[in-house]
Amino acid sequence: MHMADALVSPAVGAALWAASAGLIGYSSKKVTDELDDRKVPLMGVLGAFIFAAQMINFTIPATGSSGHLGGGMILAILLGPHAAFLVMASVLTVQALFFADGGLLALGCNIFNLGFFPCFIACPLIYKKIAGNDPSQGKIFAGALFSAVVGLQAGAFFVVMETVFSGISELPFGTFLLLMQPIHLAIGIVEGLATASVVIFVWKARPEILNAPISPVPKGEFSLRRVLIGFLVATVVLGGGLSWFASRHPDGLEWAMFKTSGKEELKSPEKGAHESLAEVQEKTAFLPDYGFKAPESETSGEEGSPSRWPSVEVGTSVSGLIGGALTLVLALLIGFMLRRGKRSEK
């Protein structure tokens, strides 16, 4: 369920980049603050483990398909939310760069969908609540299964939201939702079973592993403030992006109508070859001009101007570009501020 660059608009991509960048900065700070240098190699090697574990597939009886361990949940259970989020982000980055799963612009979306929900929502709020401080086999099983399902459902829901807000795909919200959620329910159950069985195995063999890494983050200390700020930024940017599309949409429709009518105009001169040729020449020679002055001719909506398909909507494009640039600047600013904050601490 990796989002692809081709389906993401810059506004949505930049908003989720901002959210993910904020979370990475926040998690990095948390991990540094913990001062547990055992975690540095542990995180790196567990990231590689996520890749390796995906090579071990089990057959799902009676379906002919196979399943494997998903990433986020088991990391969150083993490492705690912050370190797990960083590991998940690094796994997705490597996937985006080498396997071209997703892409660079959609990387923000993917880190958020597949990292944030299991690490910051499903694990601390569901798994830990169910498994508690003295876990039993049943508790671990229920917690891991349930939180994997919830985490994946939330992620799938966000894939739908991001796709619909981007407006590249024609899939309507309801249909897409009905397509994605049940599929990911099935995947979530398989992933949850796999996660639960592996966690139970480790718990039986070496129970101290499960107890130790979780304890550095006591329940009361988990501050939601930064996360909420990240959410707020994402919401504002998404809201801005949404209004931008709302205003763009009728424009696009108008444009499509205009286009078809313009084409008909061009097609009609088939009757008189000579006249029409002259007409076409006149019109097409006008084209470079049209290309430069697109906004005027578009607002006036000249029926006669034989625009070629597809045309440039300079007015909306420039505003889109500025909007996209602004959001990207925002993301960079957040990263920059995080860096300054880190420096001043040292």
Added chain:
Amino acid sequence: MTGIGGRLFDIGHMDAIAAGNSPMHRLDPRAKLTATLAFIVAVVSFDKYAISALIPFFIFPIAQISLGGLPAGYLFKKVILVSPFAVLIGIFNPMLDREVLLQIGSFHVSGGWVSFCSILVRFFLTVTAALTLIASTGFHAVCVALVKIGVPRPFVVQLMFLYRYLFVLTDEAARMVRAVSLKTFNGGVRFKTFASMTGHLLLRTLDRAQRIHMAMRCRGFDGRIRVLRSMEVGWSGAMFVVCWSVLFLIFRIYNIPKIIGGIITGFF
């Protein structure tokens, strides 16, 4: 992700390509990273019916491939391999958007097909850009660039560690899978076997992490990894970013193929 073994073998190949020496390879990784991001944002910012306006953007990956002497056919194959998701989502466009947008004689093209083609072109451009970045730069150089740009250090260290142990652990997992498939008849791994295999792999991984940590402590590790390669903002890097950005801006504002088409048809 069954073919992950083959795909990982690919990473090694990408590193071999990235070890090359060419004007593209020698360029500041930060410059390449920035230009690639600008490229992706520009490509993705077009409205959903744009096709011809996207065409000039092919110059960026093409220039990189040619300047860097990268194997175009190999990269192309990689792009095709990962296309299913974009195709799957995009294929609904022709069914849902049936408004006729273009007419050539009696041949009608609906808006859905146009936007589907647009999705494919975008997909191709953005994925190729990411792949050429890695193929001409290499993962380590990209990581160093990330530190210099200001990405939090623990995250970059995490990336480097992950990359370092990726091969080690996948080798281990591959050995386990091979051993099990040699000892079973139908080749498939049953769920119970899966749990103990993955669990054992996890335990070994944790032990390995502990050994690595001890080895690092022996060598004076204090929780920080220092990156020793210095990077200075050079002329070439800055020029690279500025020139490409201006070009992307021009491509974004003016529909070059349309203007060229207009000029050419104007002659007749």
